[in-house]
Amino acid sequence: MTIPVHLDTDTFSAEFVSFHGLVDSREHLALVFGNALEQGVPLVRLHSECLTGDVFGSARCDCGPQLRESTKLLSARVGLLLYLRQEGRGIGLYNKIDAYRLQDAGMDTFQANRALNFDDDHRDYRVAAQMLCAFGIREIDLLTNKPAKAAQLTACGITVRRRLPTGVHVTEANRRYLQAKVDRASHIIDITGTRAAQTGVPE
Numbered sequence: 001m002t003i004p005v006h007l008d009t010d011t012f013s014a015e016f017v018s019f020h021g022l023v024d025s026r027e028h029l030a031l032v033f034g035n036a037l038e039q040g041v042p043l044v045r046l047h048s049e050c051l052t053g054d055v056f057g058s059a060r061c062d063c064g065p066q067l068r069e070s071t072k073l074l075s076a077r078v079g080l081l082l083y084l085r086q087e088g089r090g091i092g093l094y095n096k097i098d099a100y101r102l103q104d105a106g107m108d109t110f111q112a113n114r115a116l117n118f119d120d121d122h123r124d125y126r127v128a129a130q131m132l133c134a135f136g137i138r139e140i141d142l143l144t145n146k147p148a149k150a151a152q153l154t155a156c157g158i159t160v161r162r163r164l165p166t167g168v169h170v171t172e173a174n175r176r177y178l179q180a181k182v183d184r185a186s187h188i189i190d191i192t193g194t195r196a197a198q199t200g201v202p203e
């Protein structure tokens with residue numbers, strides 16, 4: 001089902017698209033900006049749900065700023081945002097809040113996950129590949145600082161032609177979190193600079 005929605009005081013508009021038969025049966029959502037479905041190779045952002053950051057503006061992570069940057073960019077350049085219901089890197093909201101308590105005791109985000117008997121990352125990008133295939137999309141330009149995300153999509157049969165970096169939204173509140181993503185999850189982020197490193201991203 002597709003429904004048009006205005007975003008952010010009518011600055012942006014997108015089509016919200018729902019799906020049947022996704023592999024994990026969760027309610028993942030696609031936002032289609034402009035005529036992205038008519039482009040040969042659309043620009044795509046995979047954003048994993050973060051209730052605390054996306055909705056309430058929690059400063060513990062950079063999810064909110066990344067989501068707003070993505071919608072602005074995708075609106076301007078035309079593309080798709082796949083909003084994946086994989087809160088807390090897939091461990092769920094309550095477990096993420098438990099992990100926050102451990103982080104406040106000195107652990108980083110990945111150590112806290114393991115202390116709760118979770119792996120570093122439980123997200124499954126097969127649903128994203130399914131959503132793209134439902135649109136008939138087999139090749140994309142991917143907006144991400146995480147090369148592993150492109151690799152997972154490739155493994156699911158989606159060709160990633162180019163990987164484009166997102167901006168860096170570092171603050172004193174989220175610096176430790178971002179540093180852990182660089183150190184432990186191979187994110188390509190220049191935390192000391194103002195933009196993500198351009199490694200591997202042809203213009």
Ligand SMILES: [Zn+2]
Nearest residue numbers: 050053061063
């Ligand atoms: Zn977040």
